[in-house]
Amino acid sequence: MPPTAEHKASPSGRTESWFARLNITGLLARQGILVAFVIFMIGFTVANERFLDPDNVMGVIRSSAILGVMALGVTFVVISGNLDLSVGSMMSFSTIVVLDLHDKIGPALAIPAMFAMTLCLGALIGFLVGYLRLNSLIVTLGMLSAIHGLTLTYSGGKNMDIADKEGTWFGVFGQGDAMGIPIPILLFVLLAALLGAVLSKTPFGRKVYAVGGNGVAATFAGIRRARLVFCCYLISSFCVATAGLIQASRSLGSQNTVGQGLELEVLAAVILGGASLMGGAGTIFKTVIGVLILGFIQNGLLLVGLQFYVQYVVTWIIIILAVWLDIAAKRGKLWSPIA
């Protein structure tokens, strides 16, 4: 059988000359999400002049950072052709663990210990999906429940709080500034730059696309698929641990359900960025745009005086429109060929 989707082989569409890419329709189809982003920004700015205020923009990016950091890791997993529904409860886990260990062994040891424990969970999922080749949707669904149970057992069902909130430097990751930029944003940008480079500039990144685009072909090309998928889940759990660190540090105390439901919001951001659930497509940059769109829509709707839940409905419409227009551009027809 010939490969059904040629665009998957070249994720950034480099096979065409830059000249051919200049036409407006093509630009809309490829960068539609960016265009939508700009339109939204203009619309909200017209509606409320406070929207583009630097403080407001900083605030939005800052509060999107946790979701964004998680979305970076999930982008790897999704491009490799898998799903990760466990990131929400894994984030609760790392938040609770680091808060608990903070008072027991001090923050300097608690952070590496928490990263190690979260990476272990990521490794377990990576082993199940990569090496045992189990369906990632069900495995991570099971792990969502199992890790939630683990968190509840660990915390004894109670909320965690740092005893001495004044006398600890632990809050720096969530509340601190460096050169006027909040640390969460800095972590988000650094991690995005790092992972973006890994995905687009290294052999490893190319292999992630290859495995997601056509796993069988990638195997025949000598790519060790199991190890690659394993690594993607490790990256995802590393991002989750970072998100948990920011969350814990921001509030210095937490409920043990803090990440509940985040997995689907993260997935929404990744899909909004144009990553295909079938694997093989998507970029870190577009995921960041997806995260920012969600963040700015939420903020913009609040600023024009709408309730927080209106963003759910708007997000729904945007997700479906974004994915629809994306695949409509690829197949050249607006309506699906399904009889």
Added chain:
Amino acid sequence: MAPGTLSTFLKRGAIWGFILFELVFFTIAGEFLSLSDKAFMDLDNMLLLFKQSAPIGIIAMGMTIIMINGNIDLSVGAIYAISAIVLLDSMTWPMFAGLGDWVIPLSWALALLTGAMLGALNGLIVWKTGVDAFIVTLGSMLGYRGLVFMYNGEQPTSHLNWTLVDFAEAQFLGLHTPTWFLLAATAAIWFLMNRTVHGRNAYAIGNNREAAVNAGIRVGPHMMINFVIIGFLAALSAVVFYSESGSVNPNDGELYELWVITAVVLGGTKLTGGAGSILSTFGGVLAIQLLRKGLAHIGADTSTVNLVIGLILVAVLFLDRQLNIKGKEELRL
């Protein structure tokens, strides 16, 4: 299918074997660990188990046919909440004020209609845009939840109609009303999938969509019908549950999709479509409820239930794959 007969038999029977194991385990463990002196296998306890299985179980029937057809629906929890609100709120509408208790069937019909229409909207989008059902229903899970909040803000919606409560709490031939609805839904869906053209086509589409198209089966309408059915069943589940409880929070039904999918997968339905059995889903629903009740019986808390269910789900997937490799000699790529 002669070579796979034994493994097929094993897989079909597996969920019932698991239920039997749970019953024996919790009965014996309960003797040593339980704080109450009531036996686990007490008749009242088992009747209650059926009743408590109903909300998840009714939706799981719809999810089974959606998954057999090769799709998935993540929005059932939100549809459940909207239907519940429509049910309770419509009973207080002034235009129905003069109807007395006749408002009940009207409210039921409105709630069920709401569910079916929301399901139809999902189905229509999947059909006409060609976007994957996972994405469409992920979106509508958020969107429908937004509608729930828009309806009544963050306030709970409450209305108690005692005639309705009496009906929902009634026992007929020993079984509670919700149990009867669960059984009826199971029977109806079983009939639909095993004795009608629609059911046969749904299996065919899930198994090999291209072949089904070539055989002249229209894929779109079948998917659409299945989405209408799951929307209707999510509403039915809400109607049955909230007739008794009489109060719905805007967050109700959250994570229901995950419980439902867990039950369906435990019952052996393939995510890739084409295979699955209604009766096994029924078994999966009972198994989960037994686990929750049994663990509570021997004094474990909710955290253990979550942990155990998650691990069982992964274990089932692993065993299932081992059995399948033997049957198909699958190439390990």
